[in-house]
Amino acid sequence: MNPLSSARALPVALACMNSVFRIKAFAAVLTTSVMLLGGAHAQAPSSSVAAAPPSPAFDAQFWHLPDETLLGFVEIPAGPFPMGSNPLIDPMAFENERWSETRRQGTVDLPQFYIARYETTIEQFLAFMEDANYRLVELSNAAGGNHPVSGVSWTDALAYARWLEAELKSSEQAPPELRSLLTSGWRLTLPNEAQWEKAARGTESRIYPWGNMARKDRANFGAAGTVPVGSIACPECPYGLSDMSGNVWEWTRSPYLPYPFDPENVAVNLQEDALWVMRGGSFNDVENNIRTAVRGAADPGARRPFIGFRLAIVRE
Amino acid sequence: MQSYSDKKNPASFPKSQRTSALNAATAPESSKLIFGRSLLAVPALFTTAFFLLSFLPRVQGNQTLVWSFWAATAVLATWLLVMYLRTGASGIKKSFVLTAPKPQHYIQAMVHLSVYTYWGWHWPPVQEHALLLLAQLLFAYAFDILMAWTRRDNYLLGFGPFPIIFSTNLFMWFRDDWFYLQFLMIAVGFMGKEFVRWNRDGKSTHIFNPSAFTLGLFSLALILSNSTDITWGPQIASTLSLAPGIYTYLFLGGLVVMYFFSITLIAASAAAVLFGLSALYYAITGVPYFLDSEIPTAVFLGLHLLVTDPSTSPRTPPGKLVFGILYGLGVFALYSILSAFGAPTFYDKLLCVPLLNLSVQWIDRSVQRLRDNKSLERIGLGVIPSRKANLAHMAVWIVFFATMTMIGKTDGRHVGDSVPFWAEACAEGRATACDRLLLIESNYCADNSGWACNEIGAHYIKGDVAAQDSELALGFFARACELRFQAGCLNLLEPERAMVSDPRAFDLRLLLREGGQNLLEMPETDLYQRACEHGWNHACQVSVASVL
Numbered sequence: 022m023n024p025l026s027s028a029r030a031l032p033v034a035l036a037c038m039n040s041v042f043r044i045k046a047f048a049a050v051l052t053t054s055v056m057l058l059g060g061a062h063a064q065a066p067s068s069s070v071a072a073a074p075p076s077p078a079f080d081a082q083f084w085h086l087p088d089e090t091l092l093g094f095v096e097i098p099a100g101p102f103p104m105g106s107n108p109l110i111d112p113m114a115f116e117n118e119r120w121s122e123t124r125r126q127g128t129v130d131l132p133q134f135y136i137a138r139y140e141t142t143i144e145q146f147l148a149f150m151e152d153a154n155y156r157l158v159e160l161s162n163a164a165g166g167n168h169p170v171s172g173v174s175w176t177d178a179l180a181y182a183r184w185l186e187a188e189l190k191s192s193e194q195a196p197p198e199l200r201s202l203l204t205s206g207w208r209l210t211l212p213n214e215a216q217w218e219k220a221a222r223g224t225e226s227r228i229y230p231w232g233n234m235a236r237k238d239r240a241n242f243g244a245a246g247t248v249p250v251g252s253i254a255c256p257e258c259p260y261g262l263s264d265m266s267g268n269v270w271e272w273t274r275s276p277y278l279p280y281p282f283d284p285e286n287v288a289v290n291l292q293e294d295a296l297w298v299m300r301g302g303s304f305n306d307v308e309n310n311i312r313t314a315v316r317g318a319a320d321p322g323a324r325r326p327f328i329g330f331r332l333a334i335v336r337e
Numbered sequence: 338m339q340s341y342s343d344k345k346n347p348a349s350f351p352k353s354q355r356t357s358a359l360n361a362a363t364a365p366e367s368s369k370l371i372f373g374r375s376l377l378a379v380p381a382l383f384t385t386a387f388f389l390l391s392f393l394p395r396v397q398g399n400q401t402l403v404w405s406f407w408a409a410t411a412v413l414a415t416w417l418l419v420m421y422l423r424t425g426a427s428g429i430k431k432s433f434v435l436t437a438p439k440p441q442h443y444i445q446a447m448v449h450l451s452v453y454t455y456w457g458w459h460w461p462p463v464q465e466h467a468l469l470l471l472a473q474l475l476f477a478y479a480f481d482i483l484m485a486w487t488r489r490d491n492y493l494l495g496f497g498p499f500p501i502i503f504s505t506n507l508f509m510w511f512r513d514d515w516f517y518l519q520f521l522m523i524a525v526g527f528m529g530k531e532f533v534r535w536n537r538d539g540k541s542t543h544i545f546n547p548s549a550f551t552l553g554l555f556s557l558a559l560i561l562s563n564s565t566d567i568t569w570g571p572q573i574a575s576t577l578s579l580a581p582g583i584y585t586y587l588f589l590g591g592l593v594v595m596y597f598f599s600i601t602l603i604a605a606s607a608a609a610v611l612f613g614l615s616a617l618y619y620a621i622t623g624v625p626y627f628l629d630s631e632i633p634t635a636v637f638l639g640l641h642l643l644v645t646d647p648s649t650s651p652r653t654p655p656g657k658l659v660f661g662i663l664y665g666l667g668v669f670a671l672y673s674i675l676s677a678f679g680a681p682t683f684y685d686k687l688l689c690v691p692l693l694n695l696s697v698q699w700i701d702r703s704v705q706r707l708r709d710n711k712s713l714e715r716i717g718l719g720v721i722p723s724r725k726a727n728l729a730h731m732a733v734w735i736v737f738f739a740t741m742t743m744i745g746k747t748d749g750r751h752v753g754d755s756v757p758f759w760a761e762a763c764a765e766g767r768a769t770a771c772d773r774l775l776l777i778e779s780n781y782c783a784d785n786s787g788w789a790c791n792e793i794g795a796h797y798i799k800g801d802v803a804a805q806d807s808e809l810a811l812g813f814f815a816r817a818c819e820l821r822f823q824a825g826c827l828n829l830l831e832p833e834r835a836m837v838s839d840p841r842a843f844d845l846r847l848l849l850r851e852g853g854q855n856l857l858e859m860p861e862t863d864l865y866q867r868a869c870e871h872g873w874n875h876a877c878q879v880s881v882a883s884v885l
Contacts (some may be wrong), residue, residue: 088768096487106488149744174819175826176815176818176826176829178821179815179829180811180815183811199405209831233347242781276823276826276827289823290823291823291824291836291838291839292839292841292842293823294821294823294841295818295821295822295823295825295826297826320821321819321821322817322818322819322820322827323822
């Protein structure tokens with residue numbers, strides 16, 4: 022795909038998405054120069070295909086979560102990180118990624134939290150649906166249980182989080198460290214958009230989790246469908262997380278508000294229809310939509326084949 | 338085929354045909370009998386037409402509906418075949434008795450049809466149901482003819498099935514996925530008319546109003562099985578009021594029936610009792626008894642067109658008065674009883690009719706002791722019916738209705754479905770107010786008002802209106818959130834916060850419809866003005882701001 026034409030195709034792609042559900046986040050209009058620069062950034066080194074990683078193992082005994090010490094939750098240490106986009110560094114930046122009228126990028130100091138290494142899978146969500154008799158989602162694992170779950174709404178994602186938290190708290194089998202966290206004021210929920218962005222780009226101001234150039238060998242985008250979670254290796258990605266770019270858009274627990282981001286700010290206009298932020302882009306997006314700073318938003322009831330989620334453990 | 342003209346003495350018929358003529362006990366003198374085995378072609382024609390309807394897109398759109406038609410066709414076709422073989426073997430000929438059309442059939446049917454037309458103009462599902470009404474008519478004719486010919490040799494061909502089908506469907510019909518039950522319901526109605534009979538004034542006549550009988554029976558089954566949602570019953574009951582001025586319309590239609598069949602005392606006394614009891618309840622408790630008006634629209638329809646069948650109601654004026662009063666009392670009591678059991682209240686007008694039908698002979702006999710009461714005779718309540726007295730009663734009814742209309746008790750504004758009213762009444766601890774508040778908020782939530790869903794969720798968290806139940810609360814918050822009501826989403830993240838906020842413009846368009854048309858097209862300024870007038874204080878500020 023011609024990267025320049027990909028960049029130009031964005032408004033069209035967004036228009037199509039708008040016809041399905043309301044994506045407000047990409048209201049910014051790209052200038053020709055931005056598109057040209059964006060094209061230059063989007064050259065993928067086709068020869069540097071990373072070796073396929075060993076497929077992640079999931080344990081049916083543990084709600085099909087990853088067979089790891091913390092069931093796939095990765096610690097993100099406390100500390101500041103740059104949030105938002107600086108168009109001088111990232112020419113593909115949209116207007117809604119600008120921090121404020123006077124600043125292009127902000128710095129957010131986040132306390133420690135944990136985030137799932139992988140997007141929530143179909144198998145994991147099916148276990149929840151069966152156990153909780155949850156019937157609001159139509160789901161099949163015909164495509165493969167380790168693909169990311171999609172077609173789930175924001176409310177479905179939170180229902181899953183509540184269920185898993187209750188399971189982990191009450192189960193003797195749950196790792197003691199996790200149980201200890203969850204019984205001492207930490208919550209299993211969706212990450213807010215700052216947590217998501219820090220987990221995706223680390224403390225550097227990376228455009229993509231692996232660096233500043235789009236790479237087809239690092240993320241599933243511009244494709245026909247999802248791939249199993251963790252099936253694309255990304256050794257450069259911070260914190261060893263998978264699929265932070267592409268595969269499926271990921272719901273966050275942040276209402277869609279203009280920057281600067283403030284985790285305490287819930288001053289949404291309650292008279293306006295709800296919109297919640299999603300991050301990371303999906304398999305059917307082009308490279309500028311899978312950047313770490315891109316802010317998507319959708320109706321909380323939207324159940325679309327390109328929207329999924331991953332969980333986080335955060336202190337209340 | 339042979340035909341016999343009017344006024345032939347049955348004794349002069351050939352012996353094989355005399356039985357048929359004598360069996361036509363109900364045939365008036367002007368009847369015409371038509372004989373012949375080939376007459377089986379008539380029910381066959383009805384069955385074929387019924388079957389052919391199943392190929393129209395309206396039916397083909399739902400596979401269960403198609404199979405319902407085909408199963409009913411199979412029953413009718415099998416019955417026809419058996420009938421054909423039996424008549425061939427025995428040589429017995431079947432006949433139709435043709436008489437002048439009976440006013441109680443065609444006039445009632447025309448009034449029913451006019452209600453469908455007006456209501457359907459304002460509620461599209463009625464238009465979509467028109468084909469299924471026609472199908473039920475064809476099915477009913479075929480079924481009724483075959484049932485009559487199975488039990489005797491003649492069938493009184495007229496407009497009889499029309500009012501039965503029309504009045505049944507004015508109160509309930511099954512959803513497409515369950516429509517085979519509709520055919521069963523119709524069949525039960527006709528069987529009730531055929532088999533459940535008694536001798537009244539020296540004539541064999543059916544005890545129950547056929548449509549009321551089957552509606553009562555099926556209502557009971559639906560309540561007991563908690564499966565009302567397989568019918569359109571609640572929607573039918575609540576959407577009649579979508580037609581503007583429906584009370585006046587029903588009143589005018591009712592006058593026609595009152596004029597021709599002298600049922601003024603039944604309808605008027607039932608209405609007066611309901612108006613009176615509602616007013617009394619309001620005076621005592623400070624809250625309305627019924628949610629949508631002093632008399633729910635569907636009840637007003639029922640007391641004109643369901644309970645007033647001349648064949649199954651009392652014949653004496655005092656009997657009619659008692660009958661109407663009992664119907665009013667029955668509906669009033671059933672509304673509370675059904676509410677207490679958590680059953681849908683729209684069944685109130687259906688359940689008591691069969692019981693009242695059973696009591697008509699007793700009522701007529703009981704009032705005979707008033708035979709010599711001159712005072713009653715002077716006000717038209719003597720036991721001997723008189724057309725003049727009926728006209729006088731109609732005049733009283735017209736004055737009564739006009740008065741009720743002028744004081745806003747019919748098509749006027751009613752506080753029964755006003756959320757601010759019930760919220761205030763609940764806060765003041767008035768009787769049943771909190772239950773009503775929860776009920777109407779549930780209705781609005783089901784209508785897709787995110788605001789209403791969030792309010793219910795908050796009630797379940799706070800335990801102020803209903804007992805605390807965090808699981809239920811989360812379900813309502815999730816629904817509110819999916820309906821884009823932001824407070825619902827925030828509550829889903831922190832349920833204990835139970836955040837509430839004012840309804841959005843979209844919610845107001847649902848909340849202010851008051852059982853009438855939704856207000857999706859109303860300009861926002863008008864909408865907030867209306868909301869302000871209906872007790873939504875936040876809307877007054879918006880309204881004032883928009884004027885300034």
